[in-house]
Amino acid sequence: MTRTVHCAKLDREAEGLEFAPWPGELGQRIYASISKEAWQQWLAHQTMLINENRLNPLDPKTRSFLSEEMEKFLFAGDAAPPPGYTPPED
Template sequence: MPHMVFCSKYKAELEGLDEPPFDSDFGQKIYKNVSKKAWGEWVERQKMLLNEYRLQPWTAEAQSFLVEQMNGFFFNEGEGGELPKEFVPPTH
């Protein structure tokens, strides 16, 4: 039986992640409150942020920024979750 969560992003009962994405309290919070669907959207958002801001993901500054953005994206806490002003979505 899949791990079900009440997704903080979609405000609905959805399938959750198979395991916490990080070995931390924040990873547990995501595991308990974020659906696979919302996590997949975050992964795409994170790629865009890394590219738009030219972040080096192994740096403490980039990691701190991404955690802030995740909080905003999933939980609307503090800053984060907004697209960069300069971002232009790709046209297909």
């Protein structure tokens, strides 16, 4: 049986995550109020941030940056692409 949450990002009821995808309090907050769909949107945004900024995910500074961006993207709605980013043409 799937779990339903009121997704803070999408502002509607949607299928919830199966487990906390991030450690600590932020991970629990994501588990409680972010849907699978919104999490997939974050993963795409995170990939773009890593690629465009040439980040190393193993670097503690990068993980801190991504954590802050994750919170902005999922809860504050004010995450922006890197300066100079142009989306790929279809």
